[in-house]
Every structure is written in C-alpha cells, then in structure tokens.
Amino acid sequence: MNWMDWYQSLLKPDWTPAPSTISLIWQILYPIIAISFGYVFVQIWQGKLPKSMAVPFAINLVTNLSFTPLLFGLKNLLLATLDILLVWSTILWIMIVIWPGFRWVALVQVPYFVWVSVATVLQISIFWMNRGS
Numbered sequence: 456m457n458w459m460d461w462y463q464s465l466l467k468p469d470w471t472p473a474p475s476t477i478s479l480i481w482q483i484l485y486p487i488i489a490i491s492f493g494y495v496f497v498q499i500w501q502g503k504l505p506k507s508m509a510v511p512f513a514i515n516l517v518t519n520l521s522f523t524p525l526l527f528g529l530k531n532l533l534l535a536t537l538d539i540l541l542v543w544s545t546i547l548w549i550m551i552v553i554w555p556g557f558r559w560v561a562l563v564q565v566p567y568f569v570w571v572s573v574a575t576v577l578q579i580s581i582f583w584m585n586r587g588s
Contacts (some may be wrong), residue, residue, distance in 0.1 A: 458539060466584040471577060484567050491560045495553065502519040504556065517543035532582040543575045
C-alpha cells in the first residue's frame with residue numbers, strides 16, 4: 456500500500472485539515488524557518504552567539520525533517536508522534552533561548568509554534584485513534 460492510501464485509511468479526527476491546507480501552511484512556514492534559523496546560524500558562525508545556541512535549532516531541523524519519513528516512509532505512528540513532540544518542545548526551547556538577544560527570531564517562531572501545536576494534537580489523536588490497528 457502506498458503512503459497516500461495508507462494515510463487515507465487511518466482514522467482521523469473530523470477537524471483534520473485537507474492535505475492541500477497542510478501543504479500551504481508549510482509553504483509559508485519553511486521560508487520563515489529558513490530565514491530565521493539561517494540568521495541564527497550566521498550569528499553563531501560569526502561568534503556573536505555561543506555555539507551551544509545551535510543545539511535547539513539543529514535538533515528542531517533534524518526532527519522536523521524526520522517527521523515525514525517516519526510517518527509516511529516507515530508508516531510508524533508512534534515514532535512520528537514522539538518526533539513531533541520533540542519538534543514542538545524545541546520550538547519552545549528556541550523561543551526561550553533566543554529571546555534575550557534576538558526577539559524578532561523568537562517572535563517569528565509564533566506561527567510555527569501555533570501550527571506545530573495543532574499538528575501535534577492531530578498526530579496524537581491519529582495515533583490514539585489507530586492504536587489497535
């Protein structure tokens with residue numbers, strides 16, 4: 456079964472956004488993430504921020520990019536759920552650690568955080584609804 460057929464066969468909450476809506480949201484968020492994270496990495500590279508500041512940003516990037524292969528490649532709802540929880544928690548971590556020096560970076564993460572909060576509740580719901588299958 457291909458990934459789309461598999462995903463369509465899962466039980467999902469009634470409020471699940473259409474795939475086209477999810478795609479549009481990520482098309483808006485990825486440039487925001489790329490610009491703001493890129494800015495932070497340049498500041499770290501230039502020595503204006505400590506190298507340790509890269510940790511939450513790097514973990515976020517890895518876990519964000521891992522979600523699709525975990526969910527649609529491995530078709531593993533548990534791993535995808537754990538992954539999105541890490542994505543969500545690292546966004547919070549990012550906003551807290553960057554706030555003192557670069558508030559604009561923290562503030563532009565708000566739409567990312569809001570969307571990942573919705574996506575996390577959705578993923579937990581899907582996992583829970585399909586736990587016996």
